[in-house]
Amino acid sequence: MGIKGLTALINDFAPKAIKQAEMKTLFGRKVAIDASMSIYQFLIAVRQQDGQQLMNEAGETTSHLMGLFYRTIRMVENDLKPCYVFDGKPPQLKSNVLKKRFSNRQEAKADEEEAKETGTAEDVDRLSRRQVKVTKEHNEECRRLLTLMGIPWVEAPSEAEAQCAELCRGGLVYGAGSEDMDTLTFNSPIVLRHLTFSEARKMPIDIISLDEFIDMCMLCGCDYLEPIKGVGAKTALKLVRDHETMDDILAHLRKGKNPPPEDWPYEEARKLFQTPDVKPAKDIELKWEAPDVEGLVDFLVREKGFSEERVRKGADKLKLRLSAKQQGRLDGFFTVQAPKDDGKKRKADDKEDAKGGKKAKTDSKAKGKKK
Numbered sequence: 001m002g003i004k005g006l007t008a009l010i011n012d013f014a015p016k017a018i019k020q021a022e023m024k025t026l027f028g029r030k031v032a033i034d035a036s037m038s039i040y041q042f043l044i045a046v047r048q049q050d051g052q053q054l055m056n057e058a059g060e061t062t063s064h065l066m067g068l069f070y071r072t073i074r075m076v077e078n079d080l081k082p083c084y085v086f087d088g089k090p091p092q093l094k095s096n097v098l099k100k101r102f103s104n105r106q107e108a109k110a111d112e113e114e115a116k117e118t119g120t121a122e123d124v125d126r127l128s129r130r131q132v133k134v135t136k137e138h139n140e141e142c143r144r145l146l147t148l149m150g151i152p153w154v155e156a157p158s159e160a161e162a163q164c165a166e167l168c169r170g171g172l173v174y175g176a177g178s179e180d181m182d183t184l185t186f187n188s189p190i191v192l193r194h195l196t197f198s199e200a201r202k203m204p205i206d207i208i209s210l211d212e213f214i215d216m217c218m219l220c221g222c223d224y225l226e227p228i229k230g231v232g233a234k235t236a237l238k239l240v241r242d243h244e245t246m247d248d249i250l251a252h253l254r255k256g257k258n259p260p261p262e263d264w265p266y267e268e269a270r271k272l273f274q275t276p277d278v279k280p281a282k283d284i285e286l287k288w289e290a291p292d293v294e295g296l297v298d299f300l301v302r303e304k305g306f307s308e309e310r311v312r313k314g315a316d317k318l319k320l321r322l323s324a325k326q327q328g329r330l331d332g333f334f335t336v337q338a339p340k341d342d343g344k345k346r347k348a349d350d351k352e353d354a355k356g357g358k359k360a361k362t363d364s365k366a367k368g369k370k371k
Contacts, residue, residue, distance in 0.1 A: 004221040005233030006181045012234075026174075027079035030286065031192060032164040034178035035084040035153065036134050039142055041179070042067025043132045051125040056305030064138050065145055065304060072151055073314050076321045083152040083173065083286050085160045086139055091277070093224040093268055105131045148296045149315075150289035150322050154279065162186040162276035170281020185217045185273050212240045214273045215266075219249070224269035229258040246270075291318045 046063040047053055053063045075082045090098065108130035115123040146153045156163035164176035165188035175190035176183050183191050219236035221227035231239070231253070243249045246266055253260050293315045300306040 003181045003185060003217045004227065006184070006217065006220060009220075009233040009237060023075070023078045023080065026192075028081075029174040030081040030083065030172065031075075031175055031177045032154075032167040032173040033082050033084050034160045034164055034176070034180060034183070035086045035142065036139070036160055037179055038068065038071070038084070039064045039134045039138055040132065042071075043134065043138070044129050051121075051128065056303075058305075060304065061138075062304050062306070064134075064142060065300065066306070068142050068145060069149070069300065069311075069314060072146075072149060073317050076318055079321065081288050082177070083154065083167075083288075084142075084146055085163045085167070086143065086153060086155045087160045088156045088158045088277075091158055091224070091272055093265065093272060096226065097223045101133075105133060144299065145296075148292045148299060149318055150291045152286045152288060154284060154286075156277075157279060158277040159186075159272075161188075163278045164188060166276075166278040167281050167284065167286075170284075172281050172284060172286055182217065182222055182273075185214055185222070186276055187273075211274075214270055215246050215249070216240045217273075218246075218266055218269055222269065224272055225264060225266060226261065228253065228260045228264075230256070231258075288322050290323050291315050293319065 042064045043053065043061070046067040053061050054066055056062055072082060108127045111127050115127055143153055143155075154163060154167070161176070161178055161180050161183040164173075164178060165183055165186035167173045168176045168188045168190060175192045176188040177192040179193055181191075216233075216236045216239075218225055219228065219231050219239060220233050221231075239249045239252070243252060250260055250264070250266075293312065296311055296315050297308060300311045301308045
């Protein structure tokens with residue numbers, strides 16, 4: 001789910017914290033990718049013309065494998081080095097969110113049956129996609145595929161986004177690739193979303209401290225806490241600016257029309273963001289190796305019914321890029337120095353951001369559609 005309203009808030013109040021770039025400009029970068037989020041997207045988006053998921057002759061779903069195989073090849077062709085991070089055991093505080101997701105899938109299933117009788121084909125397709133869930137088997141097959149492709153993967157003790165952030169902070173990768181905005185709240189220095197990347201370090205420094213940023217995200221609504229009625233992203237930002245502690249914020253809200261629950265466990269949620277259960281980056285080694293071409297053919301062609309010609313072509317692309325000596329990035333030869341703090345320039349930039357915030361938001365949306 002991520003943090004509700006966070007992208008819009010950044011666009012409004014810190015538009016310079018979000019930059020856009022084509023994938024080719026990230027050549028030579030190592031990137032940690034939230035595998036579960038990617039697999040979920042493939043299961044929804046990679047479909048036949050009739051809207052059904054891709055399947056082999058045995059009736060097994062292959063949308064996730066098709067998406068993962070070709071998306072990874074595309075990144076490698078652009079000289080990126082992806083590694084994938086899989087979710088481990090979810091924290092107990094996330095149980096309510098998981099129950100809601102299960103309930104929503106059950107509701108969509110019932111609505112789909114009704115739509116088959118009285119609705120349109122579009123209704124049936126929409127409700128079918130709402131039932132998508134990443135299973136243990138999907139994850140196992142994707143890990144097997146990545147191993148055959150020579151692409152490293154990591155299984156997180158708990159949340160994949162937190163592990164991606166740890167790999168980034170530890171210097172093993174350049175950025176964390178995820179559509180989930182709570183990757184920022186886990187303190188990832190750089191987050192990559194589709195073809196855009198966000199330098200998250202600018203936002204908590206220019207607007208609020210990291211601890212206040214986490215409090216703001218919890219007030220916006222996250223996977224670990226029930227949202228507070230009447231509190232959106234802009235209200236959350238104002239609250240953390242106007243009050244010193246979360247207790248002060250909650251005391252203020254309890255005087256209003258929509259008081260938060262008495263047992264709102266924000267301290268537990270804050271700990272999950274500040275000290276998540278992750279494998280230390282220093283204990284992880286990422287290796288990119290030549291693909292096992294015949295292993296890929298056995299798995300994707302003989303077991304899953306893929307085209308042998310296309311699989312071999314894809315494997316050749318991987319072999320070419322992963323075996324070749326990669327061109328170094330110019331910025332890899334320098335240590336970047338932080339610019340000196342110029343109060344006057346910062347104030348001027350703030351005024352410019354305030355005037356251009358709305359335009360930046362509009363431009364961002366417009367560029368995002370060009371894919």
